[in-house]
Amino acid sequence: MTADLLTTVAAPGVRARRRPVTLVTCLVILGLALFAALFGHLLYPSATQVNVLQAQLPPGSPGHLLGTDQLGRDIVALSVAGTASTLIGPLVVAGGSMLLGTFFGLLAGFWQGKTDFLLSRLTDLLLALPVVLLGVVVAGIFGASYWWTTVLLIVVFAPYDIRIVRAGVIEQVTKPYVESARLLRLSPWRIMLRHLLVNLWPLERTNFLLNYANAIIAMSALSFLGVGVQQGTANWGRQLIDGEQILFSNPAASIAPAVLIIVVACAVNLLADALNADDRKAAGR
Amino acid sequence: MGGGHLPDGGLTEVTAPADVASPALAMPVRGRSTASAVARLIAWRVTGAVVLLAVISVLVFLLTYLSPGNIIKNITGIRPVSPHIVAELRAEYGLNQPLAVQYLHWLGRFVTGNFGRSIEDQTSVSQLFSERVGVTLLLCGMAFALAVVVSIPLGVLAAVRVGGLLDRLISVTSVIGLSAPAFAVGLILLYVFSYFLPIFPSSGSGQGLADTVYHLTLPAVTLAVGVGAYIVRLTRTAMTRELRSDYVTFARARGLGSQRIMWTALRNGIIPVITTMGLVLSFMVGSTILVETTFTLPGLGMLLQSSVEYKDFAVVQFLTLFFATIIVLVMLAVDLSYLVLSPEWRWQLRR
Numbered sequence: 001m002t003a004d005l006l007t008t009v010a011a012p013g014v015r016a017r018r019r020p021v022t023l024v025t026c027l028v029i030l031g032l033a034l035f036a037a038l039f040g041h042l043l044y045p046s047a048t049q050v051n052v053l054q055a056q057l058p059p060g061s062p063g064h065l066l067g068t069d070q071l072g073r074d075i076v077a078l079s080v081a082g083t084a085s086t087l088i089g090p091l092v093v094a095g096g097s098m099l100l101g102t103f104f105g106l107l108a109g110f111w112q113g114k115t116d117f118l119l120s121r122l123t124d125l126l127l128a129l130p131v132v133l134l135g136v137v138v139a140g141i142f143g144a145s146y147w148w149t150t151v152l153l154i155v156v157f158a159p160y161d162i163r164i165v166r167a168g169v170i171e172q173v174t175k176p177y178v179e180s181a182r183l184l185r186l187s188p189w190r191i192m193l194r195h196l197l198v199n200l201w202p203l204e205r206t207n208f209l210l211n212y213a214n215a216i217i218a219m220s221a222l223s224f225l226g227v228g229v230q231q232g233t234a235n236w237g238r239q240l241i242d243g244e245q246i247l248f249s250n251p252a253a254s255i256a257p258a259v260l261i262i263v264v265a266c267a268v269n270l271l272a273d274a275l276n277a278d279d280r281k282a283a284g285r
Numbered sequence: 286m287g288g289g290h291l292p293d294g295g296l297t298e299v300t301a302p303a304d305v306a307s308p309a310l311a312m313p314v315r316g317r318s319t320a321s322a323v324a325r326l327i328a329w330r331v332t333g334a335v336v337l338l339a340v341i342s343v344l345v346f347l348l349t350y351l352s353p354g355n356i357i358k359n360i361t362g363i364r365p366v367s368p369h370i371v372a373e374l375r376a377e378y379g380l381n382q383p384l385a386v387q388y389l390h391w392l393g394r395f396v397t398g399n400f401g402r403s404i405e406d407q408t409s410v411s412q413l414f415s416e417r418v419g420v421t422l423l424l425c426g427m428a429f430a431l432a433v434v435v436s437i438p439l440g441v442l443a444a445v446r447v448g449g450l451l452d453r454l455i456s457v458t459s460v461i462g463l464s465a466p467a468f469a470v471g472l473i474l475l476y477v478f479s480y481f482l483p484i485f486p487s488s489g490s491g492q493g494l495a496d497t498v499y500h501l502t503l504p505a506v507t508l509a510v511g512v513g514a515y516i517v518r519l520t521r522t523a524m525t526r527e528l529r530s531d532y533v534t535f536a537r538a539r540g541l542g543s544q545r546i547m548w549t550a551l552r553n554g555i556i557p558v559i560t561t562m563g564l565v566l567s568f569m570v571g572s573t574i575l576v577e578t579t580f581t582l583p584g585l586g587m588l589l590q591s592s593v594e595y596k597d598f599a600v601v602q603f604l605t606l607f608f609a610t611i612i613v614l615v616m617l618a619v620d621l622s623y624l625v626l627s628p629e630w631r632w633q634l635r636r
Contacts, residue, residue, distance in 0.1 A: 124333070125340055128613050130571030133589070137605055140593035141352045217466045221575055224468045225590055240468060244579070251476045258469035265464035273460065 023274050029267040036083035047081035048073060048234050059252045066252040069242055075252050079260060082234035086223075087264065089150045090215035096154035097215075098208050101161020102200075106192045108162065109169025116166070123159035131156050131218050132225075139227045149228030153218060157211055168203045172196055202279045209272035213265045220261050236261050327621060334617040341609045342395075346388050348605075349598045395606070401599035403592070410603045413588065420490050421584035424501050424576070425569050428508035436513040437558070440520025441551065447525050455517060462514025467572040471507040471579035478503055488581040504580045508572055512565055516558060523554040563616035570608050 041047075051072035059067040059075075066075035108116040126134075134156055139149045172178060173196075181191045223229040223237025231238070236257035243254025357371050357380075366374075374380075379387050394401070400410035443455040479487040491500035527533065527550040536546045574586035581587070585604060592600035 121333070121336075125337060128337060128341070128567070128616065129609055130567045130612070132571035132574055133605065133608055136574060136590060136593055137348070137601060141348060141596065141601065213464060217464070221466050221468065221571075224466075224575065225578060226594070240472060244472060247472065247476055248480050251480070254472050255476060258472050261469050262461065262465045265466075266461055269460050269464050270457075 022270055026267040026271040026274070029263060030271070033083060033087060033264050033267075036080050037087050038084075040080045040083050044074075044077035044081050047077040048232060056246055056249050058250055066256055067250040069239070069250065069253045070246050071242075075239075075250070075256055078234050078239060079236065079256055082236050082239060082257070085146065085229065085233060086220060086236040086261070087216060089146060089228075090153075090212055090219050092150050093153040093157055093215035093219065094208050094212040096150075097157035097161045097211055098204060100154065100158040101165050101207075102197070102204065104158070104162045105165025106169055106196065109166040110173065110188060110192055110196070112170075119162060119166075123162050126156060126159040129156075132221050135218065135222045136225055136227055139222060140225075144228060146228055146230075146233075149219070149222060153215060157215065161207060161211065164203065164207050165200065168200050169196060172199050202276075206272050206276050206279075209268055209275070213268040213272070216261065216265050216268070330617055330620050334613050337613055338610060341613075342392060342606060343388065345602050345606050345609075346391050348602060350384070352596070352598075395603075400603045403600050404595070404597050410599050413600065414585070414603065414607075417583060417585050417588050420497075420501070420582055421573055421577070421586060423497065424504055424508060424582065424584060425573060427498070427501055427505035428512060428569065429565075431505060431509040432513035432516055435509070436516035437520050437555075440517045441524050441547075441554075443517070443521045444524030444528060444554075445547075452521075456521070459514040459517040459521075462510045463518070465510060467507055467511060467575040468579045470510050471504070471576055474503050474507055475579065490582050490584075501582070504576045504582060507579070508569065508576050511572060512569060515565065515568070519558050519561060520554065523557045524550060527551075527554040559622065560619055563612065563619045566615050567612050570612065 036043075051068075054064070054068050054072040055070050057064050057068040057072075059065065061067055064074050064076070066079075068074055069078070104119055108119045131153070135149065135152060138144070139152055142148070144152060177195065178191060181195050186195075219228065220235075220237030220240070223235050224240050226241060229235045229238045239257040240254050243250075243257065246253055357366065357374055379390055382390075398411065400414075402409050403413055439455050439459075443452040446452055475487055478485045485503045486500055489500055491497040533546055533550055536549070537543075570586075573584065574590055576582070577584045577586035578590055585607075588600065589604045591597075592604070
């Protein structure tokens with residue numbers, strides 16, 4: 001995918017000089033995040049270890065660049081170690097809701113009629129309730145674990161995907177290539193999987209990235225409210241709720257994870273934006 | 286998107302099809318007669334909203350039953366209870382009857398305004414609600430006003446010169462706003478404006494109107510960031526489309542004043558902004574929980590959060606149903622507002 005990105009960027013154009021900067025910055029940020037998510041626990045194996053003797057050190061203390069929290073955990077180490085639990089769950093959410101959305105969206109868009117009607121009403125139901133509200137009530141009451149919260153979010157995110165894919169399919173279905181495929185009496189599944197899916201790819205990709213950014217925000221919001229992540233786990237949302245209590249003695253304890261969440265979500269959003277703009281340009285040519 | 290789920294207006298410019306934002310247009314409207322088509326459309330939408338609310342109410346009712354643990358425990362909380370009280374509670378809540386009957390009783394109590402008592406402090410839910418609703422209402426109102434007043438002009442400014450420096454600046458800022466969860470923004474603002482530069486208080490909701498508004502300023506700004514960023518993108522996309530359309534080119538060619546052209550374009554461009562208000566509201570309800578928790582404001586969001594923590598079912602059920610009802614009603618109103626807003630419909634109705 002990276003090679004693909006770089007070749008698209010190389011295309012000449014008025015804005016070509018600006019876009020690589022945005023794209024490269026996003027990719028560097030996401031690369032660093034990926035590295036921290038994969039190897040964070042190896043870099044700082046004792047990040048979550050409590051050390052009360054060194055609690056609430058201000059930023060700039062020797063050996064603790066951003067200081068420590070009320071349990072004496074180093075903020076830098078905790079943030080790096082928390083990358084995995086902050087970013088991997090949402091990745092599963094975005095992937096899972098994309099799969100559900102593609103499957104049901106294809107069904108609804110291709111056959112329309114009754115299937116479509118039922119699915120649309122079901123999506124109405126879930127769209128009527130805010131994600132955070134649903135998350136807090138359902139995951140909170142049932143005391144959901146990290147992975148159950150992930151599953152809940154997949155279900156909550158899927159309706160939006162279904163709508164997007166459905167609309168994309170409805171737009172494609174009237175095109176000549178689909179009609180030819182139908183004339184050739186190809187099976188509906190073959191048309192959907194071999195023909196429609198390829199043309200839905202740009203839509204899916206953009207939507208996946210937007211969902212990923214949203215899932216990062218939603219999941220850290222739930223962690224901030226104490227849902228989904230156990231106390232003591234390294235997680236940016238959890239760091240925020242713990243750090244807020246010592247905001248005035250070590251602001252870095254909560255500001256650092258807050259900035260990290262914003263930066264990563266921004267990078268994902270801008271990446272979606274840049275890829276989308278490239279698609280538009282390609283389509284315009 | 287501070288925890289809500291908003292389609293990112295401008296980002297999905299090409300991909301988001303019209304029907305995501307305008308469910309009413311996908312309505313089955315048959316027949317030639319406009320009046321009966323309108324009547325059918327209204328009936329269809331109202332029925333849909335009622336069914337939706339009914340389903341949500343069943344789910345909310347089932348919350349107590351599906352939640353882990355004993356139902357009596359869920360009602361009484363952590364206090365110790367004697368078998369005598371258990372029997373009394375079973376009778377009071379009709380726990381020996383079939384589930385459907387229990388649901389109808391529960392719904393009946395709800396509709397007649399008996400929302401039960403909080404197990405936390407034994408006050409009635411309606412009293413708790415009336416104590417807390419003011420803060421949330423004022424917070425959301427201030428945030429919404431702020432977002433609209435700032436964002437719509439910014440969106441229009443960006444659309445006037447698409448690709449210009451100002452547009453790029455506004456667009457990047459709005460991406461940051463969309464990517465920043467309410468609690469993260471809140472914490473940063475809290476640190477900057479109540480510690481670093483101690484202008485605003487860090488918590489509480491104040492006494493009297495002026496003081497309350499003063500206390501709610503920082504939370505309202507926090508809440509407005511996400512909503513505002515969304516409205517900026519939406520306005521920008523809609524206005525760009527309008528300004529590129531044939532009627533604007535034609536008006537320019539005919540030498541109409543640019544102010545007049547802008548006004549007409551804005552009137553048409555604002556429609557998609559208004560028709561996504563249901564989503565904006567849904568977003569605000571989600572975010573108000575986060576903002577109230579961040580700033581320790583005694584509003585409905587914090588009440589919901591704490592009652593979930595204490596498994597205070599009566600309160601959780603009431604608040605969930607309350608928020609869902611408001612959102613469904615606003616979405617219904619938005620759907621019906623097509624009749625007033627869409628020039629096509631307006632034109633047909635006038636005949």
